Amino acid sequence: MTDTPGQEVHRRRVMYIPGYDPVPPRKYRERYRREAAAQAAISGYDIALGPKQTRGKFGWHVSAEMEGAAVETDIEVMYWSDIVRDSMSHGILATYGQLFRTAWIYIWSGALFRLMTLRKGPVIAALYPVVFLLGQLLAALAVGVVVAFVVEWMGHRILGIPLSFFGLVLGLVMVWAVLDLFRRQDGRFLAYYLMHDYAFSARYCGAYPPEQEDRMREAADQIAAALQADVDEVLIVGHSSGAYIAVSILSDLIRAGRIPADGPRLALLTLGQVVPMVSFLPKADRLRADLAFLSSRDEITWVDVTAPGDGCAFALCDPVSVTGVAPEGKRWPLVISAAFTQTLSPEKWKALRWRLFELHFQYLNAFDQPGDYDYFRITAGPLSLQSRFADRAPSKSRIERPVNRYTSMAA
Template sequence: MSDSTPQQVHRRRVMYVPGYDPVHPRKYRERYRREAAAQAAISGYEIAMGPKRTDGKFGWHLSAMIDGCAVETDVEVMYWADIVRASMSHGILATYGQLARTAWAYIGSGALFRLMRLRKGPVIAALYPVVFLLVQLVLAICIGVASALAVEWVGVQLIGIPLSVFGLILGLVMVWAVLDLFRRYDNRFLAYYLMHDYAFSARYGGAYPLAQETRMAAFADRIEAALNADPDEVLIVGHSSGAYLAVSILADLIRAGRVPDGGPKLALLSLGQVIPMVSFLPNAHRLRADLAFLSMRDDITWVDVTAPGDGCAFALCDPVAVTGVAPEGKRWPLVISAAFTHTLSPARWKALRWRLFELHFQYLNAFDRPGDYEYFRITAGPETLQSRFAGRAPSKSRIERPVNRYRDQAA
């Protein structure tokens, strides 16, 4: 955008919907602060960050000078980390129970095999906690059996009597100790975290739990309040699992007539989405209906950004089309690539290449070779999402073939 281009946004509200993440919203604030400063230095503009000025619980305020235009932005984090933490408060036995139920939910329904026809990266990421937790269990059992046998050998050699009960008890204690050790150091392996993540989505076969529905209704209230505060744009950003939550929240708002006529521009930016992980499950009737509904609206702009380098996302998979619910005349989303291999320098790409979780958050970070996707220009700059991507062609390598078996939708 040049200085002569009309400024569409003077005031913006950004409503950020995180993925399945137990961290406090301050982590997102500090990431924004750090990465915005880095991007501003690279791209030659100014972003100042300060305390929130809205009545939302978690957020911050931005004052930016980009392309000669002053823009004020209020960012609010849609908080559901408490629900995530509650779903992660399971012990070792309960987690292995989750493993069995989740594996059956995806394998028994056939969803796993259909997801593999889209992108193998996120499916491998989904299989990782299953395999690694089973490896932990096998290793723990081997150590337990070895401990029991060692006690038996010592008992026979020293006193001529096998200590069967003691050996059994020691073996069980060792099994538990090894499993507990892995659980305590899961911040290095993330097997328990990922298992809880997939189990949360699969528990009701793709239907939303009541606690999540209740929180989504509260998010809708916050977005409606933002729409009525008269900014120039209300931008909903859904990252990872937050993308499918954002789809359903917006669909609810629009269906209920809670989006004011002639109000601010309303836009959805989905980043690193994993929508098929839920929409391919048999009971995801609501999400499939919401995807189909939102894809037809002419009162929103929906841009979906992923990158093939992100092994945790369904990169360049049109979530509406691959789910098999694309209606005639579908408008959204516009599927584009963040193209990490082009927007990151070779040195930066090399440093991040195998840091899979940091790559999954790269959409929220600075790019040292930014292209048309640049998070901070979108969230703090003078153009609406609609204007910025007007006329932008979708990625040629996007996947649109419908491969989902379950296509029924909520009435």
């Protein structure tokens, strides 16, 4: 491969860690294919996808010509959507049980009120499934009461026989039928999905579930193998709740001495992070320790990208500082904004503004007025993450004040 002046990366490995998302990895490949083509047409570079060339289960290969250089990249998805699907298999009653337990944990711990002092958007997003599911329950109960009343009235006035018991049974059947109808339509409302998401994080009050710890160890092994490969950069991308998972995986690798001194550059890109939703919980000792540890390491480059327009993320909140665990000598992350109102045209911004779920994935998409954040230049371009943002100042509007009540850390 011919060297181009200034080219640092000829070959790259990208490990993508999704958030709480039940979709199969191929959906991420198709998003990358579609959005890379759109960004290439806008920005004037060439990018093409092919079959994966690594041993991982889920991934693809990218060949790119940009900034006067040719780069080969292998992207792999760190799979845990099966764990997500299992956690979403609860029925109606179990979901309402999750609702009350999760709400109690966030209210009792004080996390809910402290999170609201940072960004109201993600807290409103967290409250949405609670309010919507309670609204569904009230609507179902109302239908059940009306049905029971009508049946009893018909028994008294028309048939002249008591039908109270039959009316009660039929009313309860209608309550369940209405709740089941809402559940079957959740693809439109996403109330059950979001409730399962927040319940998954709160189930152990901020500690990782055992099955997730197992999967994180597998991901650590895959990253360690990539660091032994003939590549110039290993880039870990954590989106949404995948951001804090990535922090813990990399912390484990560094503590275990699995980062070769003469190996490829190691970088972490966190996108649309929701770290405070977990790090503010009482038993998130491991995550808080990992945040503090990783924020001062010189083995990595860590860039955190959010946007105030993303109502599901803690936009421009430094996840280490707001958690209250910033150590002396803290270096990371570099907190910058994707600035949706500037990097998206007025027409596209208007079309996406109230599509909150799609906005949360915009970091992985094309921008029609791109700034210095371009997902495809970062993942398939000739510069390392470190060099690409070496002269980038952090966002002036970032939030760094410590807000968290719980700052204990695992030993």
